[in-house]
Amino acid sequence: MNVALIAHDRKKDTIINFAIAYKHILEHHHITATGTTGRLIQEATGLPIHRVQSGPLGGDQQIGAEIAQNNMDLVIFLRDPLTAQPHEPDILALLRLCDVYKIPVATNIATAEILIRAMEKGEFHWREIVKER
Numbered sequence: 001m002n003v004a005l006i007a008h009d010r011k012k013d014t015i016i017n018f019a020i021a022y023k024h025i026l027e028h029h030h031i032t033a034t035g036t037t038g039r040l041i042q043e044a045t046g047l048p049i050h051r052v053q054s055g056p057l058g059g060d061q062q063i064g065a066e067i068a069q070n071n072m073d074l075v076i077f078l079r080d081p082l083t084a085q086p087h088e089p090d091i092l093a094l095l096r097l098c099d100v101y102k103i104p105v106a107t108n109i110a111t112a113e114i115l116i117r118a119m120e121k122g123e124f125h126w127r128e129i130v131k132e133r
C-alpha cells in the first residue's frame with residue numbers, strides 16, 4: 001500500500017514514536033511524507049521514505065496530487081488543532097481530496113492506531129475495488 005505520513009510540528013514526536021512502534025508494518029509499504037516529517041522519521045527508523053516538499057512549501061498539495069492520481073491508499077496526518085498554520089487552505093484541500101477519493105485518513109493518533117492495525121491485518125483489500133471505479 002501507498003501510505004502518507006504527515007505531522008505538524010507539535011505532533012512530530014508523536015509521529016516519530018508511531019513510526020518506531022509500527023516500523024515492522026510500515027517497512028512492508030511504500031511511505032511518502034512531507035519534508036520535515038519524512039526526514040525525522042527516516043533518521044529515527046531508517047525506513048526508506050519518499051519525501052516531498054515541506055507542508056508550507058507545497059508538500060500537502062503534492063500528496064493531494066498523488067491522491068487525485070489514485071496513488072495513495074492511506075493518509076496519517078497528525079494535525080495540530082491548537083496552532084494556526086499559514087498553509088491552512090492546503091491542509092483542508094488535502095483532507096477534502098481524501099473524502100473525494102474515499103481514502104482512509106487519520107488526523108489524530110487514536111485513529112492512526114486503529115488504521116495501522118487494520119492495515120496489518122490486510123483489511124484494506126476493498127481499496128482495490130474502489131480504485132477500479
Ligand SMILES: O=C(CO)COP(=O)(O)O
Binds near residue numbers: 008034037
Ligand atoms: O506542514 C505540514 C503539513 O501541513 C508538515 O510539513 P513538514 O513535515 O515539512 O513539517
